[in-house]
Amino acid sequence: MAERTKSDRAATSAALLPIALWGLLAAVAALLFAWRVGMQWPAPLPGGIGLDRVILLYSTLPRGAVAVLAGAVLGMSGLLLQHVLRNPLAEPSTLGISAGAQLAMTIVSLYAPLLMERSQSLVAFAGGIAAVLLVLALTWRRGLEPVSVVLAGMMVALTASSVSAALILANGEYLFSLFIWGGGSLVQQDWEPTIALTIRLAAGAVAALMLLRPLTILGLDDASARGLGVARHSSRFLIIALAVWMATSVAAEVGVIGFVGLAAPALATLSGARTLRQKLIAAPLIGAVLLWLTDGLVQLAAGSGGERIPTGAGTALLGGPLLLWLLPRLRLLEWPHLGSKGAAPRKASRPWLIILLLFALALVAAIVALVVGRGPDGWSIAGGDLLTDLAAWRAPRISVAAAAGAMLAAAGVVIQRVTGNPLASPELLGVGTGAGAGLTAVLMVSATASPGWQLAGSALGSLAALIAMLALAARAKFGAERLLLAGIAMSALCSAAITATIAMGNAQSYILLRWLSGSTGQATALDAKLALACLLPLTLPLFLAARWLDILPLGSDSARGLGVPVAGGRLMLIIVAALLTALAAMVVGPLSFVGLIAPHLAQLVGFSRARVHLAGAMVLGALLMIVSDWLSRMAAFPYELPAGLFASLLGGPYLVYLLAKGVPRQG
Amino acid sequence: MIHPPNRRQVLALAAAALLPPVAARAATPRVAAIDWGMLETLLALGIEPVAATELIQFRKIAVEPRVPQSVTDLGLRGAPNYELLRIVAPDVIVISNFYEYQRPMLERIAPVFAQAVYEAGVPPYMLAEAATLALGEKLGRQAEAKRYADETADEIARLRATLPRASGHPVFVISLGDSRHFRAFGRDSMFGDVLTRLGLVNAWTDETSYSAAAPVGLEALARVPEASILIVSPLPADVGRSLPTNALWNALPAVRQNRVAVLEPVNHFGCLPSARRFARLATAALARQAHG
Secondary structure: OHHHHHHHHHHHHHHHHHHHHHHHHHHHHHHHHHHHHHHHOOOOOOOOOOHHHHHHHHHHHHHHHHHHHHHHHHHHHHHHHHHHOOOOOOOOOOOOHHHHHHHHHHHHHHHOHHHHHHOHHHHHHHHHHHHHHHHHHHHHHHOOOHHHHHHHHHHHHHHHHHHHHHHHHHHHHHHHHHHHHHHOOOOOOOOHHHHHHHHHHHHHHHHHHHOHHHHHHHOOOHHHHHHOOOOHHHHHHHHHHHHHHHHHHHHHHHOOOOOHHHHHHHHHHHOOOOOHHHHHHHHHHHHHHHHHHHHHHHHHHOEOOEOOOOHHHHHHHHHHHHHHHHHHHOOOOOOOOOOOOOOOOOOOOOHHHHHHHHHHHHHHHHHHHHHEEEEOOEEEEOOHHHHHHHHHHHHHHHHHHHHHHHHHHHHHHHHHHHHOOOOOOHHHHOHHHHHHHHHHHHHHHOOOOOHHHHHHHHHHHHHHHHHHHHHHHHHOOOOHHHHHHHHHHHHHHHHHHHHHHHOOOOHHHHHHHHHHOOOOOOOOHHHHHHHHHHHHHHHHHHHHOHHHHHHHHHOHHHHHHOOOOHHHHHHHHHHHHHHHHHHHHHHHOOOOOHHHHHHHHHHHHOOOOHHHHHHHHHHHHHHHHHHHHHHHHHOEOOEOOOHHHHHHHHHHHHHHHHHHHOOOOOO | OOOOOOHHHHHHHHHHOOOOOOOOOOOOOOEEEOOHHHHHHHHHOOOOOOEEOOHHHHHHHOOOOOOOOOOEEOOOOOOOOHHHHHHHOOOEEEEEHHHHHHHHHHHOOOOEEEEOOOEOOEOOHHHHHHHHHHHHHHOOOHHHHHHHHHHHHHHHHHHHHOOOOOOOOEEEEEEEOOOOEEEEEOOOOHHHHHHHHOOOEEOOOOOOOOOEOOOEEHHHHHHOOOOEEEEEOOOOOOHHHHHHHOHHHHHOHHHHOOOEEEEOOOOOOOOHHHHHHHHHHHHHHHHHHHHO
């Protein structure tokens, strides 16, 4: 009896505790806001011009209102996306919606500025919905499995950001507005955004209430939903479009605000919201408190010279660790694991001969890249003295590009085999963006830091990211999903730091933009030697561990049965892959798609056993990067474009085709 | 400057077949400029560089001095085309401290001559003047450099004299980031320094670093209600639509009393030619306000 009372009391206090906690946080946010209002309260001067009053009315008050409203809209949008996709990680930034909106706005500002003046939110919506449709198309064959959806979303987001960065680089000052926007600022000067967001929130709430029944059913699996007579696809798309509309309205009004859409529904669940109806109330409220509080803190940290951190980057800086903390608590494994799907991969009868041929092809490409180029007078084939001289410039770039391509491809093979997920990519390990965060830190200390310091900063940054990620993954015994998610969270966190610095729009921004878009332009002979010297010792252990790579995709149980040390083996392979990725990221930037695509290309050629798969992917990765680097030098001569961008443009369409066809699991 | 014939020059001759003919002037070294401030200084001293960076943008947003079509465009400032620079084979490459990280690459092509004009917390005018004189010395144009520095100082003094009533008047010089944010030019920017030299007061007194502060909300412009506002072009795309409807912007005393002007574009990180251009544009705008 006493036992029962105790447990009842425990249950009651467990329900009250979250409410008290959120109440407390809301009170803190309100206090911060009241402090701002107090600071701005108009002095009762009779001869005053009333400017204080204007600022209070048109800046301080609407900013508070927009923080609450945008937080609520994002919370609701995130909840709808997560519910419909049955994916606890879905939200505007993980699905590529924000990056898609940003890319659309960049392109329109450049090529149709009038359209941008007329309807910014429509442009943002078009970009956002296009990104979501692409992500859904990419993962359709995999049944919209959560981890794959988020992986595809992050790839779409990274590519869109890199294209935006390249466009901004090539067009200078004009587009800095888009980076302020990318940082997410809640600064207000009238009530228009408040009104716009109120309408969105109201419309969203009404629609969600009307769709409560189909929504509830869509949360069930497909078979049950069909049985209950809900038109699954049409209502699902309707709700996704609604959520994207809400999210891109926030993006158009105040910029990119990350993580609120992710954290609010998750925290609502953790706080004890059980039914959909409860969640629909709790998630927007929690989102509102989160954003209001973050914005208050950002303003508290601001000096009179301006805010040091844009609010959107602030939410990501707070939200990244939150996501890492949430990971072990999310119920991800409800999703049925997909078995081998699609036809068994074709096997080449003489793989090593093909690899030799591909290697010869890569050599030919390297020679062409070395000899053929554009000069002030058009195309030319260099020879003799001119060649010796130009080779001193071209050879390091070609070697660095080739080495980076091979490294990323090797890392890609490892990551895809270890996680058993064909959409996994070394770019998502977090070590690449970690290098960027380290570079940012060095540039913060000195805008004119030497290349040596920049390289050291990148190295330390990726090392720190790697250690943090391994520590997190260790708690989950290096389980595939947790590892990928920890990498995604780490990437998002580091990206936030980079975005915040770029949004400052100073000399450092340009260095980071160039790094972000992946340039081989500064490659020196030293870089080339370093990259080539590291390639062999780092990839050799992978060839020796080929048996593990063959067996691990079969799943933990089978692997253990075959005598593979699962946790230890995964750890070792991941460390090697991370080192390879970090090295490649330091010399060619965080994104190239090569790590994702080269392993698939190799499989398509028919390299199925781990050893040939690894060798084939490395040769193909090197080839892809050599061609990309050459194109980046030639396309807009004399303006050099980022090589990483060309790699994504070459590989991206192929990847879409591949995924639309349905990719078999590795192994 | 006479060099013994070396492999580079032999190569330059070989490459000359590919190049449009460059009028070689005796005793004037062939110069390439990576930094825009150095480019405008070279042109002001009557030296036509053989190559410079981002000329498409330069002609649009720095405007003055005019860059002859014969100057080879090297591509982006941050990532110049080294191969092309190698083919152009200048005798000397001028950069600023911003591009020190390119030095190892550039030194493989030609000796690098670097000048620091922008340093955090230091008003840049005197540094720019020193850089002009140093460049003149380096390239055998001492007389021209001295004359240009004096002319610039004279012109600014003359312009200052045309603004008697404006003396001591506070002015914000900003560039608009988007329709809600601006970046202010503080005391360590060329615009801020020239304002002071025109006898005006820079209304932005907070710390800035390297020319412009991080984006700030427009409400910060209300801190000095009596100030005029000079907006340096270019303006972002959506400003034309959204600024006129921005309630706070419209409530600013400067806006209500018509003390806002949009200036034509000027190089943000310029040297003396930019200082002159800004002084001229700012004086004209302020004079219009005084009369209007």
